[in-house]
Amino acid sequence: MHRAARHLRLPHLALSLSLLTLQACASGDAPLGQASFAEYRQQTLAWMQANRTFQTDDHGAELEWNAPREWRPDGVAKRGILLVHGLGDSPFSFNDVGQKLADQGFLVRSVLLPGHGSKPSDMLDVTLKQWQEVVREQAQIMQREVPTVYLGGFSTGADLVLDYAYEHPEIAGLVLFSPAFRPENTYAWLTQYIGWFRPWLAKPDDGVRPMQTPVRYLNVPTNGFAQFYRSALLAQDHIEQRPYDKPVFIAITQHDSVLDTAYVLDNFNTRFRNPTSRLIWYGDTPAPAAKTPRVLVRNDYLPQYRIAQFSHMGLMFSPDDALYGKDGKQRICWNGQQAEDMHKCLNGGPVWYSDWGHREPGKVFARLTFNPYFEWQMGVMMGVLNGERSSAPLSLVDEPPSRRH
Incomplete structure (x- = not known):
């Protein structure tokens, strides 16, 4: 059996955090500049303990999920x-992928981006430079410890x-889930300029929209969206300047x-040219121009799971995940539907699953937070990381394993 990170025993964890709390309280910013991952993790835990708005009585679990x-x-x-x-999320995004x-x-x-893991208001003044800094620091630390380093990210990450x-x-390749190279919302650029007079796009603490869950934010300040948009501009600039020739996995x-998504698909075919690279497209078969042996298509309407469509955030989680799986404890009911339907969802009523904003008459929708194709997807990813050129044929648009009863 492989082992996850050795976390400190709870008494030792509490002692270590208490010794660092004064340092964490002295600054509102998440700690940066550590010489090792262990030091970075320890100081970040202390900062979260001092700054987090806890959502449950199990503070230890919340700290571990977000650290x-x-x-x-x-x-x-x-x-x-x-x-x-990604934006508003936490290292818990990789709970299943990391172990695999x-x-x-x-x-x-995994890293915790500054402004995350505590409370949404801590993102009011965060900068893209801070996010870049933590990636740079921890990538360089890892590069000193292992000879070959890959990077992976979700959305903004x-x-x-x-x-x-x-x-x-020197980075060997990339693993990208729902890469936010270009936002779907054509007005996203405005967030760079309106934060000073409208710090929140959605009013915080209005009694309707939840602010956060034990593992992610549900409301993000305007400044957070502005940094998200700036990260997308960075990606576009790189992609348009020159191709990327290392192996890339995209879902x-x-x-x-x-x-x-059309922008991602088009640029995968024209700018990410490595023959071992693969893109998984969940949905309808894309346009003929996008049909190449490197693009694998899977249907995302799966009524046996009550899935109407796949979501931005659900691709990385196994159906067996304790929080986000098909029987998970964390159901995201804030999904762009009427308040009446949201309350039915919150009260444990039957739901279908979709991305944000999808509606159908007579159905209540929660956010889809798991991927029935998770094991197959991991196999495709490992093929890319191992430099394998073979893959399932493009014409195979099949179903995931049968739902367990």
């Missing part, structure tokens, strides 16, 4: 991968790791409400 995490393989790791979450990669011999680490990889050719869903 930078490490998964170690058995034996000496020859390859490593640093994983970066460690099982394949990788040293795996995908933009950040792409930015670093373009500037550092996206056609019905993503956040990003321009």
